[in-house]
Amino acid sequence: MFEQLDPRSPTPLYAQIAEQLRVAIVTRELPPAEMLPSVRHLAASLRVNPATVVQAYRALEDEGFVEMRQGMGTFVREVSPSQRGAERDRQATELVRRLLVDAARLGLSTRDVTQAFERELGERVR
Amino acid sequence: MFEQLDPRSPTPLYAQIAEQLRVAIVTRELPPAEMLPSVRHLAASLRVNPATVVQAYRALEDEGFVEMRQGMGTFVREVSPSQRGAERDRQATELVRRLLVDAARLGLSTRDVTQAFERELGERVR
């Protein structure tokens, strides 16, 4: 885990860290209630500043994936299926709304977007 | 036109200018072959630097909406329906791909996204 942090990538370090953890949490590689590496430990092992790890952890906390408890550590959050479903809906809706706004900005019709959506999905699902 | 430029908005001035022009072009308020205000004129009337207007115009040029001709001016581009269709497809695809990548990052399934999409659009997809 955390083998490929690229300091020169346009995606900031904290975002790279957050993303890898997010995947690990979603796949249950890091199960609920599991304690994440401490800010200092992870920072040391990644040769990165503690504040950078904090930024990653805080992002995950904002997204509801983890809970930071001062003096104790950072833990994968346990969420009920319904909570989790609602959260996923919220995030998905947010992304879709942004897509539609951007499309409108470019003068694209919803039909253009829908077609592209179906096309891209078709290639994935097969 | 251009009544409400907000220098303190997080969206940069050049983007605000570009967006308003984009809308005017798409709605045919600025028809094909129409000449846009010169860089200097628009800059003066917006009390903004010419380079900022240039940046907006160049963005529109990259998107295929206008054509800048040195010494002559900047003009709304005339595109054949098929060209325009292809361009719209390209842009829509780009947006959708970004959406799917972001969704994957958040651990959302394509099903989550599809449902949000249908919810926002109020119509069935696929």
Added chain:
DNA sequence: GACAGTGTATCGCAACTCTAATACACCAAT
């Protein structure tokens, strides 16, 4: 060829973002 219009190029400064450095505050065990 001069001129008055057009876009182009380059530089510099201010604001913002990312990251690091460092000091602080909390918690649990001893």
Added chain:
DNA sequence: ATTGGTGTATTAGAGTTGCGATACACTGTC
């Protein structure tokens, strides 16, 4: 109360981006 773990907060510096200032180059008309 001390200690060694944890997260928190503040500040500073490097890099990036937005914007302005200014000088340059092209085009059509006279």
